[in-house]
Amino acid sequence: MQRFRTEIHVQPSHHPLHPRQPMLAVGSCFAEHVGRRLEESKLPVCLNPMGILFNPASIAGCIERLITGEEMKGEDLLHHHGLWLSLHHHGRYSHPDKQACLDAMNRDLRRGADHLGSAALLVLTFGTAFAFEDVESGNVVANCHRLPAERFRRRLLAPGDIVDRLAPLLHRLSGMNSGLRILLTVSPVRHLRDHPTENQVSKSTLILAAHDLVTRFDHVDYFPAYEIMMDDLRDYRFYDRDRAHPSEEAVDYILEKFVSAHLDEEARELMDRMRSLQKALAHRPLYPSSDAFQRFVKIQLETVETLQSRYPELDLVKERDHFRDLLAPPYS
Secondary structure, three states, X not given: OOOOOOOOOOOOOOXXXXXXXXXXXXXXXXXHHHHHHHHHOOOOEEEOOOOOOOOHHHHHHHHHHHHHOOOOOHHHOEEEOOEEEOOOOOHHHOEOOHHHHHHHHHHHHHHHHXXXXXXXXXXXEEOOOEEEEEOOOOOEEOOOOOOOHHHEEEEEXXXXXXXXXXXXXXXXXXXXXXXXEEEEEEOOOOOHHHOHHHHHHHHHHHHHHHHHHHHXXXXXXXXXXHHHHHHHOOOHHHEOOOOOOEOHXXXXXXXXXXXXXXXXXXXXXXXXXXXXXXXXXXXXXOOOOOHHHHXXXXXXXXXXXXXHHHOOOOOOHHHHHHHHHHOOOOOO
């Protein structure tokens, strides 16, 4: 039979995640997609404790803070257009109140550090090898926050720069958490504002650096998110309207590959059951008091109770209350 596409088969992990094993995801949009999917399934995941980060130097800076436990201080913040902000954090942390800004940043840093100490998997997703440096300090920043352009200079990180920055941290992580596996991946989002040629240079740089790190460390693996998008899904129908971001269908496909390779059977079963439960939560019946719908509600409540009994640590209060509120006499 003739084949009309190149399907990329991902090698199953020798250490697949169990439902009770924590995961930490740091980096660009793919880290967000992976983390959100696992969060929705009630799996123990900590997602981007400094917000979305695109370049490997900023990702390394985040990991370093989590290792050392260093918190943000007032002098680390800038005030611009009525907001307090950090050049090393995503804009979602910016806030009109300085203390509220610091509190949110440090709360998430502490949560990230706690997760890192017990995590079974750390996913690092590189978005671009282009980085912006603060001209005055020479430090790479995570976000320019629309500050004056002359304050920054743009440069391409070399593969060696990335490896030199991350290798010591990966070595330290293996010492502080011997059970931790690290998964590197390159975001499938195309950075077309860099121009297609520069985007390819950037992605190639990231892949070269990731390859070097995987070769150096036994506890580091690579997940081919970018390659699945470029080869397996080589068609513009798998892109969003901007022709840069993967479509929802493409994201689901790539995530399915990730889940199949890096979660064990029990974790995948929990994800399936939680996905069914989320669909049930969204169901809006024409006749809420009908026998058929009330039987449906009772089945969902039984599912919630079964999951709660099996996984006492899961927070299923919202799901339980929702279905209890839908019960009508004589079912209630």
